[in-house]
Amino acid sequence: MRGRNPFDGKPQMTLRDVAEVAGVSEMTVSRVLRQRGDVSAKTRERVFAAARQLGYVPNKIAGALASNRVNLVGVVIPSLSNMVFPDVLGGIGDILDETPLQPVIGTSKYDPVHEEHVIYEMLSWRPSGLIVAGLEHTEAARAMMANAGIPMVEVMDVDGDPVAAAVGISHEAAGRQMAGEIVRRGYRRIGYLGSSSIADHRAQKRLKGFRQGLAEAGVPLSDECFYAGSSGFGTGRAMTQEILAKTPDLDFLYYNTDMNAAGGLLYLLEKGVSIPDQIGLAGFNCFEVLNGLPLRIASMDSRRKDIGRRAAELVAANELTDEVVRFDPVFLEGDTVRRG
Amino acid sequence: MRGRNPFDGKPQMTLRDVAEVAGVSEMTVSRVLRQRGDVSAKTRERVFAAARQLGYVPNKIAGALASNRVNLVGVVIPSLSNMVFPDVLGGIGDILDETPLQPVIGTSKYDPVHEEHVIYEMLSWRPSGLIVAGLEHTEAARAMMANAGIPMVEVMDVDGDPVAAAVGISHEAAGRQMAGEIVRRGYRRIGYLGSSSIADHRAQKRLKGFRQGLAEAGVPLSDECFYAGSSGFGTGRAMTQEILAKTPDLDFLYYNTDMNAAGGLLYLLEKGVSIPDQIGLAGFNCFEVLNGLPLRIASMDSRRKDIGRRAAELVAANELTDEVVRFDPVFLEGDTVRRG
DNA sequence: ATGAAAGCGCTAACAG
DNA sequence: CTGTTAGCGCTTTCAT
Secondary structure, three states: OOOOOOOOOOOOOOOHHHHHHHHOOOOHHHHHHOOOOOOOOHHHHHHHHHHHHHHHOOOOHHHHHHHHHOOOOEEEOOOOOOHHHHHHHHHHHHOOOOOOOEEEEEEEEOOOHHHHHHHHHHHHOOEEEEEEEOOOOHHHHHHHHOOOOOOOOEEEEEEOOOOOOEEEHHHHHHHHHHHHHHHHOOOOOOEEEOOOHHHHHHHHHHHHHHHHHHHOOOOEEEEEEEEEOOOOHHHHHHHHHHHHHHOOOOOEEOOOOOHHHHHHHHHHHOOOOOOOOOEEEEOOOOOOHHHHOOOEEEEEEOOOOHHHHHHHHHHOOOOOOOOOOOOOOEEEOOOOOOOO | OOOOOOOOOOOOHHHEEEEEEHHOHHHHHHHHHHHHOOOOHHHHHHHHHHHHOOOOOOOOOHHHHHHHHEEEEEEEEOOOOHHHHHHHHHHHHHOOOOOOEEEEEOOOOOOHHHHHHHHHHHHOOOOOOOEOOOOOEEEOHHHHHHHHOHHHEEEEOOOOOOOOOOEEOOHHHHHHHHHHHHHOOOOOOEEEEEEEEOOOHHHHHHHHHHHHHHHHHOOOOEEEEEEEOOOOOOHHHHHHHHHHHHOOOOOOOOOOOOHHHHHHHHHHHOOOOOOOOOEEEOOOOOHHHHHOOOOOOEEOOHHHHHHHHHHHHHHEEEEEEHHHHHHHEEOOOOOOOOOO
């Protein structure tokens, strides 16, 4: 006899078993369990009773193969430890909860080749849709995405060339806008603190836009400081100390993310620096957990939840679209910049 | 003709298509693509070329049905926005990355009934194993878990009655140990600040153990403060203000999590309270992101990564075990308690 | 080293 | 309202 489960334990229960106990055909059991087609109340009851009694759990693999329908939506993000991604997932979940669709999460670890494998694995389960963070993928990944024949949405970024649909913000525009807000408030000796990883495409685009914005205003970017590793209070603190040691006369620090900005804020407050007069600060993302710092950090809402929701809606609509939905990031003044 | 995908677009590509292009049997293609059995180098090359040329992606649904093997491991956690769970997932991923197994994440939203549905959904895909956070589940969920016939591991908690295997810490012991550390350092007017949710079983168990530990030392718990909603700096700040308004002479505050403790710490520092002399603080979890606060919060490492790794190892071993692995939480003194 | 036949558990389609 | 038949795309088994 063939092995039925990894341990060759009891063979798995089938519709047939339920059908026998209930005294009906497999087809009738199938109809009852899926609430499809008309079944008399009496038979329905008997079937339910039999299924419950046996502890029957349907085999979705067989069902999916027969019906060619899989109620899964693949979601590929770089990581779960950076809070931005769970926020997007939250938005996706909000929408999919109203449908029979279920998200299945995969992580790329910021590695395009690994991402390609994850996408391949997901597609091999024939999901009903795929949502992938970012616009930068390997050629092979793009080819798979283009040919999958399912709704395909790239999220969080619209600066680039989507394979099909995209939902996100323009990070270049976000950087440019932030430059404008800072210059308008009279800051002129401006430093940028961010990730050295070229794999962090969105942060790189913000920096690019930020530089453009400053250039347009005729203000140079006075200094930069980069870190390898992960963002956090410690990282923000260390970078802040470093950049001010190098260039003590900076009057503004623009961080790639609120987490680092928070570390910088705490450091500067300890040093007795007057914020926002002596030095102004801004971050990115508008992390809610940080409400409760001594000062609210000036930041820009990256619309993560909205993006997740809209992407899920596109997938749930179940149409092959190449629509590009662009959200506008929202500047939050907070307490760490001079009043505008 | 039957619909082949949700849009009745191009029919899905099959092994047969690759076989035709390569001029061999389906069986040979299958063997090449799975690297199973002996195939001549020449045919292998031709098959690979054909598969690449066609952009063939195997159908895991059909493969799983035929082979009765599914390389997925279900992981059910309450939420992704609380950082403790991504940490466990990280540990799981570390181990599964060395195997053909892939984690599939589901969230219960702290709702046992929802959790039951998620477990049911997962089991219906016939995964190779299941990892579920916590020991508290509905009767139906426990029954499903007991009968699934696959490696089953409950994680993060060992205070209770596991369905099968369990990997975690004793939160009661953690609470008791913390009580000991606090009393030993001379604090006597102690307050607890935590979640009002009875669904947060692990925090409740820590509180229970904390009370026991204090009682054993003959010290009463002087006051408590509970919040609904999510933890964060704002929540910690508000609770701290509230409990000290009620009971101003407290000399120690024990928080359910570091996130809240951090909010409390910042609030007290602003008020000019002398820490750890006038008031001591402790949290739980040892969140790394918080390194970089003005003071390191006394805390207890909940061994999240170790737990994830060990749980994944049990699943990867592919044996039906009911082993209970108990990790010891580790007290971290930090800067917010008097030196021991 | 390769192929042919059978069937995994379920559902679509049709028959009654 | 219920049952029968065929077959989803792949892998197992057995044959050559």
